[in-house]
Amino acid sequence: MSELRELYQQVILDHTKRPRNFRTIPDTANVAEGFNRLCGDRITLYIKVENDRVADIAFQGAGCAISTAAASMMTEALKGRPLAEVEPLFKRFHAMVTSPPDQEVDDADLGKLAVFAGVREFPVRVKCATLAWHTLKAALDHKSGQVTTE
Numbered sequence: 001m002s003e004l005r006e007l008y009q010q011v012i013l014d015h016t017k018r019p020r021n022f023r024t025i026p027d028t029a030n031v032a033e034g035f036n037r038l039c040g041d042r043i044t045l046y047i048k049v050e051n052d053r054v055a056d057i058a059f060q061g062a063g064c065a066i067s068t069a070a071a072s073m074m075t076e077a078l079k080g081r082p083l084a085e086v087e088p089l090f091k092r093f094h095a096m097v098t099s100p101p102d103q104e105v106d107d108a109d110l111g112k113l114a115v116f117a118g119v120r121e122f123p124v125r126v127k128c129a130t131l132a133w134h135t136l137k138a139a140l141d142h143k144s145g146q147v148t149t150e
């Protein structure tokens, strides 16, 4: 268990220090801003869809380690994927981070994202971990304005 916790911390730290896809995508209309009031995390999410696939995805913003790592790993996990897989993956991710801490993690399809099972022990961090996903949904829906995790 402590080994798992260490791995979890290493992966999160790595993505916090060197966030992947941390940039803008100037030529896309699918942009949304997210704000987690509880923690102060802010994110701008960019996604470019081509042929029903995630052709490019990127983010910018400032937030805690969990929110930054979650956004970074989300962009890594989704780049190149069929659009149809985005929503089901979000559902799996959300179900995982909101499940009881003692419940076995169903990490099928989640891959590296399974490290976020660790936030189950810190319920206030769940919103940090899901902010990027909520913001992504808004970006895909072309919703304007700001998303909050409320």
Ligand code: ZN
Binding pocket: 036, 039, 040, 041, 063, 064, 065, 066, 067, 127, 128
């Ligand atoms: Zn946070």
